[in-house]
Amino acid sequence: MTEKQLEQQSEELARAAVGAPGSTRRTLGRRVRSTVSAYGFMAPAIVLVLMFFVVPGILLLILSFTNLASVNFGDPWNFIGFANFERLFTDRFFPKILRNTVFYVFTTLILFNLGLALVLALVTTSIPRRSGFFFRLVWLLPRLTPSVVYILMWRRIGQAEPFGIYNQLMPEFLGASGGNLFLGGSPWAFVILTNGFIGASFGMIIFTSALLSIPEDLLTAAKVDGASAWRIIRDIKLPLIKWPLLFIATYQTLSLLTSFEYILLLTQGGPGLFTTEVWALTAYKRAFATYAGNSQWAFGATWAVVLVAVALLFAILYVKLFKFKELIEEPRIDNL
Amino acid sequence: MGRRIAYGFLILSVTPILVGYSWLVIATFSFRTEGLLPRNAEGGIGGFTLSNWSFVTDAAIWNAMLNSFLIAVTMVIGVGVASTAGGYALSRFKFAGRKAFLTGTLVLHAFKAEMLLIAIFFVLRWLGGIPVIGSFIGFNSVGGVALVMIALELPLGIWLMKGFFDNLPWDMERAALIDGASRFRVWWQIMLPQVRPGLAALSLFTFIAGWNAYLVPFTFTIGTKVANMPVFLSQLISDTAPTNWNLVAAVGMFQMIPLIIFFIFTQELLLNIYAGGSKGT
Numbered sequence: 001m002t003e004k005q006l007e008q009q010s011e012e013l014a015r016a017a018v019g020a021p022g023s024t025r026r027t028l029g030r031r032v033r034s035t036v037s038a039y040g041f042m043a044p045a046i047v048l049v050l051m052f053f054v055v056p057g058i059l060l061l062i063l064s065f066t067n068l069a070s071v072n073f074g075d076p077w078n079f080i081g082f083a084n085f086e087r088l089f090t091d092r093f094f095p096k097i098l099r100n101t102v103f104y105v106f107t108t109l110i111l112f113n114l115g116l117a118l119v120l121a122l123v124t125t126s127i128p129r130r131s132g133f134f135f136r137l138v139w140l141l142p143r144l145t146p147s148v149v150y151i152l153m154w155r156r157i158g159q160a161e162p163f164g165i166y167n168q169l170m171p172e173f174l175g176a177s178g179g180n181l182f183l184g185g186s187p188w189a190f191v192i193l194t195n196g197f198i199g200a201s202f203g204m205i206i207f208t209s210a211l212l213s214i215p216e217d218l219l220t221a222a223k224v225d226g227a228s229a230w231r232i233i234r235d236i237k238l239p240l241i242k243w244p245l246l247f248i249a250t251y252q253t254l255s256l257l258t259s260f261e262y263i264l265l266l267t268q269g270g271p272g273l274f275t276t277e278v279w280a281l282t283a284y285k286r287a288f289a290t291y292a293g294n295s296q297w298a299f300g301a302t303w304a305v306v307l308v309a310v311a312l313l314f315a316i317l318y319v320k321l322f323k324f325k326e327l328i329e330e331p332r333i334d335n336l
Numbered sequence: 337m338g339r340r341i342a343y344g345f346l347i348l349s350v351t352p353i354l355v356g357y358s359w360l361v362i363a364t365f366s367f368r369t370e371g372l373l374p375r376n377a378e379g380g381i382g383g384f385t386l387s388n389w390s391f392v393t394d395a396a397i398w399n400a401m402l403n404s405f406l407i408a409v410t411m412v413i414g415v416g417v418a419s420t421a422g423g424y425a426l427s428r429f430k431f432a433g434r435k436a437f438l439t440g441t442l443v444l445h446a447f448k449a450e451m452l453l454i455a456i457f458f459v460l461r462w463l464g465g466i467p468v469i470g471s472f473i474g475f476n477s478v479g480g481v482a483l484v485m486i487a488l489e490l491p492l493g494i495w496l497m498k499g500f501f502d503n504l505p506w507d508m509e510r511a512a513l514i515d516g517a518s519r520f521r522v523w524w525q526i527m528l529p530q531v532r533p534g535l536a537a538l539s540l541f542t543f544i545a546g547w548n549a550y551l552v553p554f555t556f557t558i559g560t561k562v563a564n565m566p567v568f569l570s571q572l573i574s575d576t577a578p579t580n581w582n583l584v585a586a587v588g589m590f591q592m593i594p595l596i597i598f599f600i601f602t603q604e605l606l607l608n609i610y611a612g613g614s615k616g617t
Contacts, residue, residue: 034430038431045422049437049441052483056458139349145595146588
């Protein structure tokens with residue numbers, strides 16, 4: 001008998017002992033009452049999820065087949081078939097936006113959200129506990145800082161002479177050109193740095209707790225056998241944190257794909273035409289920034305719908321991959 | 337040797353963060369700054385001033401502060417109630433739709449809701465049309481912003497609280513139910529006190545998310561009346577008029593006061609909650 005079956009049996013025994021009808025003797029009336037109170041508890045959550053996830057999701061899809069914009073807002077919705085999608089894929093800047101998105105997501109992911117995060121976790125767990133904790137805490141700061149204030153700091157770092165900090169502190173061969181760096185010399189570097197400095201801390205925290213849970217004697221044994229630090233990392237630590245690595249990789253790919261707040265605040269997709277504009281930002285700008293006084297909600301929704309489809313695929317893949325199914329198993333206890 | 341490299345690397349890695357904050361602090365108390373150096377009117381080093389802080393007598397900033405606070409507190413209450421109630425039901429009841437809801441919120445937790453903002457705009461406009469309460473929860477209202485933000489945090493909150501309830505033993509609850517207590521009473525009087533630490537962590541996380549919120553309030557409010565602190569701050573950084581960076585720095589610093597307090601007193605907790613499945617890039 002497995003442990004679970006044993007538990008179940010003792011549960012039923014306990015129920016019988018107190019004279020309570022267990023799952024084996026459930027009456028219809030009880031079940032109805034239990035369902036009613038369950039939905040009572042669930043009501044606020046269900047209403048909110050319907051109102052702000054389900055309905056908007058459906059609405060977004062419907063919108064993408066209309067030509068709704070602020071110029072014809074009062075009129076009834078006019079369905080125009082796949083015209084928006086056709087416009088999207090034939091857009092002159094479509095290839096550029098797609099390239100930008102792929103470049104931004106994978107560069108930030110590999111350099112910071114995975115790469116730097118892993119290095120930080122390895123390094124901060126190899127020095128005394130207090131020091132490691134201190135550095136991880138400093139790395140948490142950007143995540144705690146309001147996005148507007150955070151970007152404000154980076155804008156001052158990349159500002160033109162004489163105000164910019166980078167231009168003041170760094171020599172010319174390291175890219176200090178004297179001009180504005182995020183709207184001039186190296187906008188991509190700044191976009192990736194600003195996002196990467198936020199993104200790295202999440203992976204760092206997750207990897208750290210995974211690394212700290214590796215049994216100490218495993219590492220000691222390897223050291224006794226004369227393994228170098230590099231071999232310990234490659235052959236023991238990395239294989240043991242394989243799942244957290246995969247988790248962060250998928251989770252952060254999705255995050256990076258759909259987030260645009262920091263780019264909006266830093267460059268607004270510029271400088272110039274679509275230089276640092278990514279897919280998610282395009283969707284947002286088409287719908288909410290006005291072009292000649294016109295917000296193209298439907299066209300923005302079209303960009304968003306494509307991204308939502310991709311994001312949903314990713315989210316489902318990620319739920320499947322990490323076997324979250326075990327988490328949704330039936331509760332052992334529901335009613336008396 | 338190895339240790340020296342480790343510290344060298346770590347110090348180098350946090351330099352941009354420390355430089356950014358140093359500028360913020362220096363600029364707050366300076367006439368103007370060039371790089372990290374404070375400058376006075378004549379261009380020499382110096383120029384210490386408190387004039388950047390004169391905004392504290394400005395009514396507009398207190399209005400923004402109040403809006404920020406209202407959004408954050410409404411979120412703490414809303415996310416707290418919906419997550420503890422929902423989490424309890426999902427942990428303890430068997431009901432039709434339970435699996436669907438759990439899988440759904442799990443997918444939504446990974447899914448980034450920023451993509452839905454365009455459609456949420458129409459939901460908020462519709463909510464705004466409801467008589468009497470419409471003006472409190474519709475487009476361009478503090479309540480509307482808070483509602484959207486509550487919904488965005490909900491998948492995380494529900495899963496977090498469900499986890500806490502799952503870990504509680506069933507004995508006390510069962511005893512109370514046998515004695516004839518209602519489910520609601522059991523939840524309120526027996527279960528909630530036991531998940532207080534979890535609820536505290538969730539509340540802290542939600543408060544920070546609400547206090548820092550920029551994208552949702554920026555998208556769903558117009559003008560200064562309903563602007564919260566981050567939106568107010570972004571309005572100070574204008575592309576058309578010259579920006580007073582030192583004033584902006586002081587306002588930014590002002591906005592960070594509660595965060596600095598949290599940062600100093602709840603370090604361990606913060607590192608833990610941000611590992612507990614934060615949404616973040």
